[in-house]
Amino acid sequence: MKSLVVAPVLVGAYGVARIADGFDGSRGPGLAWTLGHLCFLAALVLFVQIFGRLRTMAGGGVTATAGYAAGLAGALALAAQFTIDIVVGFLSADHDAMGPRFDAVKAIPGVEPVVYTVVPLLFYVGMVVLVARLAAGRRVPWWSAVLVLAQAVLPLVSKDLIPLGAALLLLAFVPLLRLRPAEPAVLARSPF
Template identity: 60%
Template sequence: MNLLNLRTAFIAAPLLVLAYGVIRILDGLDGERGPGLAWTTGHLAFVAALLLFVPIYWRLRRMAGSGALATATATAGTIGVAALVGQFGIDLVVGFMSADHAAMSVLFDQVQSVPGVSFAVYDGLPFLFYVGQLALVTQLAAQRRVKLWTPVLVLADLALPFVDKDLIPLGALCLLVSFVPLARASAAVAPARPAAVYA
């Protein structure tokens, strides 16, 4: 991903999360979420955001000095992305296969009853996405490469959905504010060597 596209990713990822949060609220106005166009569109928006976080994590790693800690947290974040893509992929398939919300619940129960699935895509590995994101930005703040309020806003973005998922749009705005200076700062990082994948 070239530098211009990478800077765009820092802005596009929070905006896609914002879109997901707004669509999710609209989808629930009738008291149920999914299946249907809103369910599918919202989930696709979030999957697109997740995919953008992969190069973002590895750029943050490079900005933090590419050391062992930065590499470990970028790797953790990437594993979390993969887990969440799996989760949202399941959501999309269930939505396509179901005639109504009740049918979705039955399919979700069947999927989550498979050994290992719950940890891999619901209750375990997805949290690495959040841990990696906060850890990388905190490292940058500790190195004074970003303002101290940046990890605070990232933490707000990560915490608000756990308070109430309807707060996802507000969290996404916090993330956008924190990512704008990161997008600018990423331009000051030396270009990656050809052998690097995402650095």
Template identity: 50%
Template sequence: MTPRFALIAAPLFACAYGAIRIVDGLDGSRGPGFAWTAGHLAFMAALVLFAWLFLWFRELAGRDAPATASAAAGIAGVAALLVQFGIDVAVGFAAADQEGMSALFQQVTSVPGVSFLVYDGLPYLFYVAQLVLMIRLAVLRVLPAWTLAPVVVYLALPIVSKDLIPVSALFMLVALFPLVRRPVTAPAAA
């Protein structure tokens, strides 16, 4: 895989997830079904690509302690989100309807620690690490300073409304675009 592919594909997979999520909700509820599964798989693909990008961003930031800690935190966030979305897909397959999904989600989140590890805590490391690494790359002039504005918009829009995820992902694509044009190599083994 090349950095250029990941830089473009990760935001586009996230955009696809957001768009499919909107389509899935047009009937008044989300899941279970094809759209639920397809959307979640699209975001899982984006997450895998972002994990790879975290390693590359670490290289670009100098492989020092702050870059390594940020990349590690981001990958921990990716892992938590992959588990979350894996649970979502499994629940979508196991349940016949929205009511069944709610009952299964209740069972999952009632397990001690699951809520923090998979839903309410660790997943946020994914977003925090992105912000920290992008700031670091801007400070090092690997990225132009203006790219921080679309990064902040990308991170803020889903907080306003999850229906803004497709637009949010396009802001991330804009922020990453200067790296697409940069001569690159794949990340070295850690």
């Protein structure tokens, strides 16, 4: 499944564009800002497909379905966030002009937790749950789940680590490239 390769590469491209965008001392607006955000939006589309595929490979069930639902909710929140970022970038003449626009958006009741702080985290929670479910069922090695968790934590340390996280995610996804949908016998042995 090509999306297992392309999605992490697009996340890495976003991370590199984000670093390049900061070379002048500020981030956005501009070409690097827009291209980076478009790369991440494209990755999110692929991740929605990936999450559905991971749920199927895990054989469905409560845990896989919960992981899928969390991942989908997080992806939608991130898509809203990145779309807002792109629009604010287009509407702003320079970095200083972006601040008041972001403040106006975040002042709308509910936007902060739904689009920026709480719900986007579900994207990473869902991804970890789905790969951990596959690891618990011995469909992928344990280290795939550990690498997925590591790539989710790295941006919390520093957003400049996003390209490294994307590389870890790509490595974590390698065993998934050979997986087929789970068979009932495989699921019966799993405690989840």
